Amino acid sequence: MDYLLRTEGLSKVYPNGTLANKQVDFAVAKGEILGLVGENGAGKSTLMKLLYGEESPSSGTIYLDGKPIGFSSSQDAIAAGIGMVHQHFMLVPSLSLAENLVLGQEPKKGKSSFFDLEKAVAITEELGEKYNLKVFARARVVDVSVSMRQKLEILKALYRGAKILILDEPTAVLTPQETDELFVELQALRSHGHTIIFISHKLNEIFKLCDRVSVMRDGRMIGTHQVADVDRQTISNEMVGREVLLSVRKDKAKAGEKVLVAKDLSYIDDFGIAALDHVSLALRKGEILGVVGVDGNGQSELVRILTGSARSLSGSVVVKGRDLTNQKPGALRRAGVAHIAEDRMTVGTALPASIEDNLMADRYFHPEYKGRAGFLKQAAMARAATEIVTTFDIRCKSAKQPVSSLSGGNMQKVVIGREFTADADILVIAQPTRGVDVGAIEFIHKRIIEMRDQGKAVLLVSSDLQEVMSMSDSLVVMNSGKIVAYFEDASATTDKELGLYMLGLKKQNPEEIGKVLHE
Amino acid sequence: MSDAKTRGPGPLASVKLFFTDRDKLEPAVITLLAAIFAILMGVGLIFVVSKDPVTSTKNFLLGPFLRTYNFYYLLVAMVPITFTGLALCIIYQLKYMSLIVDSSFYTGAIVATAIGVRLALPAGWHPAVAMLAAGLAGGLIGTLPAILKIKWRANELVSSLMFNYVFYFFGSFVILYFLRDRNQTILASMPFQKTFALPKLVENTQLHAGFIIAAVFVALVSIFLFRTKWGYQIRITGANPKFAAYAGIPVASVAIFAHFVSGFIGGIGGAVEMSGLYRAFIWQMNPSYAWDGVIVAMLARKNPKFVPVSAFFLAYMRVGADFMSRRGDVAFEFITLLQGIIILILASDKIANYFKARRLRRNAFAAEAALAAAPAGGVRSDGGGKGTAGAAGTGGKA
């Protein structure tokens, strides 16, 4: 077979000495969708960055159309028809979608050198029409949903003439419906003759979308299969080297007393929209309360208010009988509220700081770590950090290296590792398994259940409907900043029914919803 | 657990560690190379502009050591820039850009002058009280740009530069209206009390006890930044303020406190300068040691431990250039050019990490080659020394 893009013996050593790609032979044929899977830190993003000219290989060769190429920057890759949508979005939030699309290749007014916004909008709409990726060209990036940002990233690559599209975990931030929509669009692109490399940790997506799948482990290419000829177990064995249990096993919850009661919370966002509209709920010991809803229906605001990162305009938050309404995050943490932030890059970690410093940031003042006169017990801190690194399998050379040098999934594990070991009674968890591999998902789910069984109260917010449904004991559904349904027993509902509530087509009466307060 | 462990290696051991730990040694070597390069450029420049380049070069390079007076003067010149350099290390660890330490230093000198002139206190106590008061004044002033930034998001670089004018003129006003010696034709304060002077370290030189005080502060600031909870808070807040807030660190108070400490050190620097070097306040202009502090802090890579080295180097260049300019035809100002070169080199990360990147690449490939040479079965090279022994693995079968 003639491959469009191919690598031979490609290796990459990062400046800190990490050998992220080892002699990788990789190939993708014209007009196919190739899946790329592997554990966190296996080297998937690194390989893609090499193909995209963003990092340069330490050794080995890349062939495009049979000719060896050496990109010195992603500009060269774009010129050669390669486009990439990164694991972490690279858009300018304060600009409109149209402006973001043309950034760097702006249309000009006539012969002048002034930017022509109208033309940019027209280009965006036309392109969206052509590839069936519809976006609001005039809206600002901050105002649109994650899935629309995703589409914009794809359009951006297409606008620059990409024939080969690299998508690094595009579905990690999408809801199931949005994922389905994306797949239809990607298949349309394939029929247009585009070639797509698709990275995901969700095997069902690979099986649904891809023609072939390549597996990486520990920097090496393990193998490539026709999707039709292979089963999941083989792939996950190649990825992890063992069997992975994907279904969640848990006993029935023994719900105890209420430990957190939130009443009548409201939040108006920067655009004057009521992002949270008089929401009340209670968390009980030994119970997981799941929150489902299409992304952007108030879940983030709810989490931020419950953890002290945003202020509510009304109502109260009472933790174990103490009124902590609109207190700082520090106060809530001291009261026993741990928080896994959904945005691990800008909030959940300090990228330039070491893994150790990141893991200790909420506890450096505890007596185990703080000696007399403000001195820190650094040996004790190092020991505790190393222990978390081992327990949570954070793949790194040492706990002293900066978090910025970790792979996406391992950054997430730093956040998880800190919050799960915080010794809190209440866990507010947002998107815990976003971007982590199957092995780690299994581990995280098991730990959440374990903590519930130890009598902790858990609020679980995730855009992965499957995850919330299987993990939660009770459920609330959010739509337009309100709670529209409460299910005391999460297993008593179906995803179909939840879908109706999520889309706002159905709503329970206030009495039923009010039961979430357990009064 | 044990105290010995938590305190880390002793001073001698840590020196040894420093020279065997290449991650730490290499940046130092590169900084040194930058310094040598700047000096070589300076010599080249002398050869271009001077009629007697050999003598000028000799005066520039060896001047600080040719005369005892010059050498002691070099040591004395290190003192103020050590204080401002330390102050700026703290600000830079916080990732702020304020230059308010200029005001803290200047106002510290003014406060010390007032105490030196007006108060009658026993020797020893007199300069100590002045330093404490100057430190407090400097610290309070230091917090202003941080408060403005936190309350109204005012850019701290701009506001601190503005404040520097305000406090400079306020200081001049105080001298002029309350402390001026009317018998002098130039602007000068009344003479300090005898008790105000810091003792000299060496008779008949300018070298004063302030040198020791500066050395003590180097140690204190190192400990503060890298061993205490306050230093930890400052470093984390500097690394990502949003994360720090989320983790429960009171970021606003941390920023203000860090500025207070920084200003406190600046203020003490001003007082030390007054009681160590002068008999009255005679500055006709603001000496602006904050700008020198920027160079010192950069050369030291924000690490207080290296501040004395970089302060020595800057003072060495200054004293050499001064000596040369007074005995030849090269102007003193040419060292600003050398300072520019140094800053340019040090500001480049790529240069700074050159050796390290090269060495690590070599090491990794050596490891790879060894791995490839190992007998088969090495395909499943789980971890290979990485921390992968994992709980995630315990769930499955062995």
Ligand SMILES: Nc1ncnc2c1ncn2[C@@H]1O[C@H](COP(=O)(O)OP(=O)(O)OP(=O)(O)O)[C@@H](O)[C@H]1O
């Ligand atoms: N800039 C960097 N500097 C040093 N090491 C890095 C850097 N970027 C990645 N690495 C390391 O390279 C290895 C591979 O990382 P990569 O991001 O390619 O993994 P990945 O397969 O994309 O994982 P994930 O599924 O978690 O995104 C990891 O061990 C990571 O720590």
Ligand SMILES: [Mg+2]
């Ligand atoms: Mg990745």
